Each structure stands twice: as C-alpha cells, then as structure tokens.
Amino acid sequence: MAKNVVKDRFYFHRDFLGSxxxxxxxxxxxxxxxxxxxxxxxxxxxxxxxxxARIKSQADAEKALLNxxxxxxKSKRKRLEKDLEMSQYYESxxxxxxxxxxxxxxxxxxxxxxxxxxxxxxxxxxAANRGAxxxxxxxxxxxxxxxxxxxGNSWISDDLELxxxxxxxxxxWFLYLAKALIVWPGGFGTLDEFxxxxxxxxxxxxxKRVPIVLYNRExxxxxxNWDYLxxxxxxxxxxxxxxxxxxxxxxxxxxxxSFIEKYQLKGPNF
Numbered sequence: 001m002a003k004n005v006v007k008d009r010f011y012f013h014r015d016f017l018g019s020x021x022x023x024x025x026x027x028x029x030x031x032x033x034x035x036x037x038x039x040x041x042x043x044x045x046x047x048x049x050x051x052x053a054r055i056k057s058q059a060d061a062e063k064a065l066l067n068x069x070x071x072x073x074k075s076k077r078k079r080l081e082k083d084l085e086m087s088q089y090y091e092s093x094x095x096x097x098x099x100x101x102x103x104x105x106x107x108x109x110x111x112x113x114x115x116x117x118x119x120x121x122x123x124x125x126x127a128a129n130r131g132a133x134x135x136x137x138x139x140x141x142x143x144x145x146x147x148x149x150x151x152g153n154s155w156i157s158d159d160l161e162l163x164x165x166x167x168x169x170x171x172x173w174f175l176y177l178a179k180a181l182i183v184w185p186g187g188f189g190t191l192d193e194f195x196x197x198x199x200x201x202x203x204x205x206x207x208k209r210v211p212i213v214l215y216n217r218e219x220x221x222x223x224x225n226w227d228y229l230x231x232x233x234x235x236x237x238x239x240x241x242x243x244x245x246x247x248x249x250x251x252x253x254x255x256x257x258s259f260i261e262k263y264q265l266k267g268p269n270f
Contacts, residue, residue: 011025026165026166027166027169030164030165030166030169030170031169031172033162034142034162034173037159037160037162038177040159041112041138041159041160042110042111042112043111043112043115043140043160043177044111044112044113044177045113045114045115045177045178045179045264046114046115046116046117046140046177046178046179047100047104047114047115047116047117047178047179047180047181047182047256048117048118048174048175048178048180048181048182049093049097049116049117049118049124049125049127049128049181049182049184050118050119050124050174050181050182050183050184050186050190050193050194051089051093051123051124051125051127051128051183051184051185051186051190052089052123052124052184052185052186052187052190053119053121053122053123053124053125053189054122054123054187055083055086055087055089055090055123055124055127055184055185056083056084056086056087056090056123057087057090057091057094057126057127058084058087058088058090058091060087061080061083061084061086061087062084062087064080064083065077065080065081065083065084068080086185089124089127089184089185089215089216090123090124090126090127091127092184092215092249093124093127093128093131093182093184093215094127094128094130094131094134095131095249096131096182096249096252096253097116097127097128097129097130097131097132097135097139098131098132098134098135099131099135099249099253100114100116100132100253100256100257101116101131101132101135101136101137101139102135102137103253103257104137105135105136105137107265112138114179114180114260115132115137115138115139115140116128116129116131116132116137116139116140117139117140117141117142117174117177117178118139118140118141118142119141119142119143119144119170119174119189120140120141120142120143120144120151120152120153120156120161120162121141121143121151121152121153122153124184124185124186125141125153126153126155129141129153129155129156129157130153130155132155132157133155133157138157138160139155139156139157139160140156140157140160140161140162141153141156141160141161141162142162142164142170142173142174143161143162143163143164144163144164144165144167144170145163145164145165151163171193171196174193175197175200175206178210179208179210179260179264180210180211180212180213180256180259180260181197181210181211181212181213182212182213182215182252182256183212183213183214183215183243184215184216185215185216185219185220191223194212194214197212198212198239198242198243201242202239202242209259209263209264211244211255211256211259211260212242212243212244213243213244213245213246213252213255213256214243214244214245214246215246215247215252216245216247217245217246217247218247220245221245226240
C-alpha cells in the first residue's frame with residue numbers, strides 16, 4: 001500500500017512529469033541536476049570549447065581517404081580531402097585542451113579549476129575532452145538529446161556527462177561557470193552559441209570579464225563579414241573588441257592564461 005502511495009505522488013508520476021504542465025519541473029531539474037554533479041566533483045569554473053561535431057581527427061580522416069574505393073565520385077573524394085584539411089582543427093583543439101588542463105592542474109587548492117568543457121559530442125567537442133584526458137585531467141560534456149543521433153563521447157570524465165533536453169538550459173550551464181571560451185570552426189550550433197554569448201555580453205546580461213577567442217582568422221572572416229556589420233551600423237566598432245581572433249594554439253594559451261592570472265585568480269571574478 002505504501003508503494004502505491006509513492007507512485008500516486010506527482011513527482012513520481014511519469015505522465016505528469018512528461019506533460020506540458022510538468023515542463024517547469026523538467027526545466028528546474030536541468031538546473032539542480034547539473035548543479036549537484038558540479039558540486040559533487042568540486043568544479044569551480046570552466047573553459048568552454050565550442051565547435052563542429054563533424055570535424056574528424058587526422059587519423060580518422062586519413063583512414064577514410066586511404067580506404068576510399070577507386071570508383072568513388074569526384075565530389076565524394078573532394079569531401080574526404082576537405083575532411084582531412086579540416087582535421088587540423090581537431091588536432092589543434094586537442095592540443096590546446098591538453099595544455100590548458102596541464103596548466104590548471106598546476107594551480108593550488110582543492111577545487112577543480114578551469115575544467116575543459118564541451119558539448120560532449122564528436123568533432124571539436126571530442127577533441128577537447130580527449131586533450132584533457134590525455135593530460136590526465138577531468139573534463140565535462142554537456143550533451144543534448146537529439147533524434148537519431150548518439151551523444152556523449154568516450155573521453156568525458158566519469159560522472160561528468162550532463163545530459164540535457166532543453167538547449168537553453170544547456171547554454172546556461174555553458175556560460176554560467178565559464179571563465180574563458182574558445183570557438184572553433186562550426187555550423188549552425190556553434191554560431192548560435194557564439195552569437196548568444198556576444199549578445200549577452202553586449203547587453204551586459206553577463207558582466208564578468210571573459211576572454212573569447214575565435215580560432216582561425218580565415219574561416220571566421222569568410223563566414224562573417226565583421227567590417228560590413230560595422231559599416232552597416234548594425235554593430236559598433238567597439239563590439240569587435242568583445243572577442244579575439246587567433247591562428248595559434250600557443251598564442252591562445254598565453255592569451256587565456258594571462259587574462260585569468262591577471263583578472264580572475266585574485267581579481268573581481270574569483
């Protein structure tokens with residue numbers, strides 16, 4: 001009888017929790033659930049990597065091209081060759097995540113600081129988690145449930161895959177703990193995350209000082225005509241100071257760690 005009483009309670013009632021009336025409860029669960037895991041793992045802040053899930057590692061891209069049949073069409077071969085070219089971004093993200101993790105592990109204290117965090121999928125996200133793992137550190141993956149698509153790469157640390165249904169709650173957790181963000185070449189999702197971040201900073205909804213870096217000047221200057229946005233008057237010239245563009249892993253590492261050491265370890269963002 002006691003079991004029936006428990007099942008009749010609304011917070012155990014699957015039909016209620018899955019209904020439109022239960023939406024506010026589901027949203028709250030995507031705040032308190034991740035918060036519980038973050039506290040349990042003593043994570044204080046993060047460095048977030050955004051980027052395409054479609055970019056392959058160099059080894060996988062080389063293997064796909066090598067194993068392609070001779071009868072493959074020109075367009076498909078061109079695609080495989082482009083995949084190999086794009087794999088440089090996977091390897092660069094992996095290297096930077098490794099360097100940042102090794103640096104964060106050198107900091108004093110019992111809390112986990114500046115933990116590499118990604119969307120938890122493949123491509124750049126996988127590279128970020130992989131680099132952290134290879135540096136013998138921990139990393140988070142904020143995955144999202146998608147139809148007909150597997151999420152959650154094998155490099156995410158145990159107990160640190162945070163699975164979301166709502167994109168806006170996932171983006172909240174990307175930004176809430178972030179003390180730096182690196183944006184790699186990507187598609188609609190990457191652009192969405194980056195543009196929302198810029199909007200929140202531009203409108204001062206995010207007040208903390210956060211270094212934002214776009215990796216690869218050629219890619220981003222082709223995707224977005226920044227100068228024309230200024231010329232058209234849709235953004236101000238000073239808005240271009242909200243982010244930094246770089247082509248060098250070493251330069252990004254120095255830029256981010258110097259910023260953190262100057263403004264965050266002992267500054268107002270601590």
